[in-house]
Amino acid sequence: MNSMPWHKQAAALWKKDIRAEMRTRVxxxxxxxxxxxxxLLIALSMLSVKGVEYRDALGRLKPAWDDAGKMALLWxxxxxAAFTGLAHPFVHEEESGTSLALxxxxxxxxxxxxxxxxxxxxxxAMMLVITPAYMLLTGMNTGRLILFFPIMIGGCxxxxxxxxxxxxxxxxxxxxxxxxxxxGLPILVVFLILLMQAAHLCYAGNAxxxxxxxxxxxxxxxGVMIVAxxxxxxHFIWDD
Amino acid sequence: xKLHLHNLGHRYGARVLFRGIEHTxxxxxxxxxxxxxxxxxxxxxxxxxxLLLPWEGSALLYQTSEAVTGAQRKMTTGxxxxxxxxxxxxxxxxxLAFYARLRGLQPDNAFLRSALEKVGLKGRGRDRYADYSSGxxxxxxxxxxxxxxxxxxxxxxxxxxxxRSGAEILQEALQEVRNRKGIALLAxxxxxxxxxxxxxxxxxxx
Numbered sequence: 001m002n003s004m005p006w007h008k009q010a011a012a013l014w015k016k017d018i019r020a021e022m023r024t025r026v027x028x029x030x031x032x033x034x035x036x037x038x039x040l041l042i043a044l045s046m047l048s049v050k051g052v053e054y055r056d057a058l059g060r061l062k063p064a065w066d067d068a069g070k071m072a073l074l075w076x077x078x079x080x081a082a083f084t085g086l087a088h089p090f091v092h093e094e095e096s097g098t099s100l101a102l103x104x105x106x107x108x109x110x111x112x113x114x115x116x117x118x119x120x121x122x123x124x125a126m127m128l129v130i131t132p133a134y135m136l137l138t139g140m141n142t143g144r145l146i147l148f149f150p151i152m153i154g155g156c157x158x159x160x161x162x163x164x165x166x167x168x169x170x171x172x173x174x175x176x177x178x179x180x181x182x183x184g185l186p187i188l189v190v191f192l193i194l195l196m197q198a199a200h201l202c203y204a205g206n207a208x209x210x211x212x213x214x215x216x217x218x219x220x221x222x223g224v225m226i227v228a229x230x231x232x233x234x235h236f237i238w239d240d
Numbered sequence: 241x242k243l244h245l246h247n248l249g250h251r252y253g254a255r256v257l258f259r260g261i262e263h264t265x266x267x268x269x270x271x272x273x274x275x276x277x278x279x280x281x282x283x284x285x286x287x288x289x290x291l292l293l294p295w296e297g298s299a300l301l302y303q304t305s306e307a308v309t310g311a312q313r314k315m316t317t318g319x320x321x322x323x324x325x326x327x328x329x330x331x332x333x334x335x336l337a338f339y340a341r342l343r344g345l346q347p348d349n350a351f352l353r354s355a356l357e358k359v360g361l362k363g364r365g366r367d368r369y370a371d372y373s374s375g376x377x378x379x380x381x382x383x384x385x386x387x388x389x390x391x392x393x394x395x396x397x398x399x400x401x402x403x404r405s406g407a408e409i410l411q412e413a414l415q416e417v418r419n420r421k422g423i424a425l426l427a428x429x430x431x432x433x434x435x436x437x438x439x440x441x442x443x444x445x446x
Contacts, residue, residue, distance in 0.1 A: 004315065004344040012341040016327075023329050097325035101384070103291055104319050105342040107311055 006110040013106065013114025017089055018121065026092070027122055031085030035130045038077045043137035046070075070140040071199045074131065075192065079159060081126060083184060086119045086163040090171035099171075108235035115168070116227065120160040127156055143202030150216055151198050158195065158223035162187050165230040168237050187226070194219045241267040241391055243288065243423050245441075247297035250283050257283055258443050259296070265423045265439065270414050272437030273427040279443045281427040282321065285394045288425055289319045301392055301423075315343065318390035320381045320398045326369050332356060332380050333365035336387070343388040359383040359409050374401040379409065386413055391422040398426065399433055411436060 021027055049064040056062050065073075093099040102111055131152065134140065142148040166184040198215040201207045242264055249259035257280035265271045273281050286292040287299045290313050300307040301316065308316055326335045333352045340347035340355075356365045359379040369377065378401050385393060398410055414436055417424040426437060434440070 004311075004342060006311075008344070009342055012338065016338050019334075020327065020329050096328065097323055098327055100291070100321065100324045101319075101326070101339065104289060104317065105314060105339060107314070 006107050006113065009106050009110035010113035010117065013102070013111065014117040014121070017114065017118040021118075021122070027085040027088040028126070029085075030088070031081045031122070031126050032129075034084045035077060035081040035126060038080065039130060039134055039137065042073060042077065042134075046138050065138075066203070067141050067143060068200050068203045070134075070138050071202065072196055073138075074134050074140065075155065075195055075199070077134070078123075078127060078130065078155075079188060079192065081130070082123055082159050082163050083166075083188075085126075086122065086160070087167040087170055089115050089118055090164075090167040094171040103239065108238040109231060111238060112164070112168070112231055112234040116161065116164045116230075119164045119167075120157065123156055123160045123163070127152065141203075144207075147198075147202045147207075147212065147216065151195070151202065151219065154198070154216065154219040154223060155195050158191050158219060158226065161223050161226040161230065162191055165226065165234070165237075168230075168234065172237055191222060194222050241421060241423060242302050243392065243425075244300050244302065245284075245288070245297070246300070248284070248287065248294055248299060249296040250280060250287065250292075251295045256295075261297070261441065261443070263439075263441050265425065267421040267423060268418045269439060270418065270424045270426060270437045271439045271441060272434050273425055273441045273443060274429060274434060275443035277429075281443050282323070282396050284441070284443055285319070285321070285396045285425060285427050288392070289317050289394050290314070291319075303391070315388070316391045318385035318387070318393045319396075320378075320385045320394070321396040322400060324381060326377070326380060326384065328368070328370035331366050331368055332361055332372065332376075335369055335380060336365075336383060339384045340387050345388055355383050355387070358386070360405055375403060375406055378402055379406060382409065382413060386416075389416070389420060389422075391420070393417050393422060393424040395424065395426045395428075397428055399428060399430055407432070 046065055052064040053061045054064060093102060135142070162184065166187065169183050194215075198219040201212055201215055245261050245263040248261040250257045261284070263271065273284055275281050283292065287294045290299075301313060302308065303316075327338070330338070333356065336352055336355055337347040340351070345351070352365060353362070356362055359382050361376060361379055361383070364372070364376065369380065372380065378398070382398060385395070393413065395410070399407060402410065414424050414426070426433065428434060
């Protein structure tokens with residue numbers, strides 16, 4: 001029997017996970033409930049400070065929540081929602097005992113690629129629903145569209161890649177729920193700093209081409225680096 | 241083809257399970273692995289399946305003069321274990337189709353019907369795995385392990401929950417391995433099943 005190419009195995013695993021999710025709705029359900037309740041709370045809080053202004057250190061009048069602040073809050077919401085649901089694919093395989101057959105029949109690289117694809121798909125679907133709803137309810141503007149979309153896509157890629165490798169680490173530990181947050185935080189902090197730097201460019205009037213390349217490039221490079229490192233080291237996590 | 245276990249030993253932490261196992265399983269043979277509970281029969285099979293690195297020694301599978309490793313070893317091995325579960329949210333046929341795709345097979349309806357019929361699950365392919373009885377689940381695991389006619393078939397207490405016809409299915413599976421000049425390892429403590437083998441490894445706790 002010839003060995004099966006890893007990308008075909010990854011595609012089969014992705015299809016299996018999508019089909020399982022369509023039936024059980026565990027990941028999308030937990031992410032959706034968290035995101036929608038957080039969205040509602042944020043929208044209500046912002047409504048209470050609508051039109052309120054404050055003076056900054058230089059004495060200039062500024063709105064209580066500007067677009068950059070709203071963008072930061074959106075990503076905080078998305079990060080927590082992602083970490084609520086994206087651990088499920090790995091944790092479920094470990095807890096139900098199905099991971100043993102995956103170890104037997106698939107290479108570690110194929111498992112990682114399949115799970116990463118599933119997490120990116122789920123995250124992108126959630127962002128497609130939550131982001132427009134958030135913008136509608138909080139009145140957040142996109143700023144420069146030419147930067148907004150690459151930053152959202154780069155952010156989705158980075159967040160999905162971080163969540164996937166952290167989920168794999170947590171699934172191999174026994175108390176996976178608590179560990180997911182604890183292990184993820186150090187990586188997530190770096191990701192959020194890069195993301196906020198890049199997101200600020202959408203609304204900054206003085207963004208230069210160099211700063212755009214540096215900050216947006218930094219965000220995308222972070223995601224690529226996490227994926228590359230995870231793919232290389234994943235078998236140390238996955239194999240016994 | 242041969243499976244060569246050389247000076248094989250394993251430990252979990254400070255507890256040594258077994259040491260110094262020497263055995264060569266020739267092609268077309270069925271080896272029975274016996275020993276008391278906790279002696280390490282399942283661990284030995286996991287090592288043979290390349291799912292676990294041994295603490296000492298080696299378990300190498302040779303197809304020619306060179307050892308079969310990596311992805312090729314995975315494609316050559318079929319495995320049934322009590323620790324292994326299939327997807328409860330899928331039907332029996334969907335489970336089979338998923339694992340068949342991982343093995344590079346094209347699981348059309350005729351293929352799935354034939355695979356299910358072979359383990360006595362004809363007409364039950366559309367039932368959810370979660371709704372199967374424990375014996376039916378075991379039969380489906382045997383069907384998954386036989387996908388692609390693996391040259392190395394590892395059966396860890398496969399008779400658990402099986403009725404008489406289930407036991408016959410197991411015997412047929414072992415006969416098929418013999419016919420295609422493969423190798424089977426069967427871990428069991430059932431006196432009837434011990435008679436199905438050609439050779440025996442006794443695993444005794446150190």
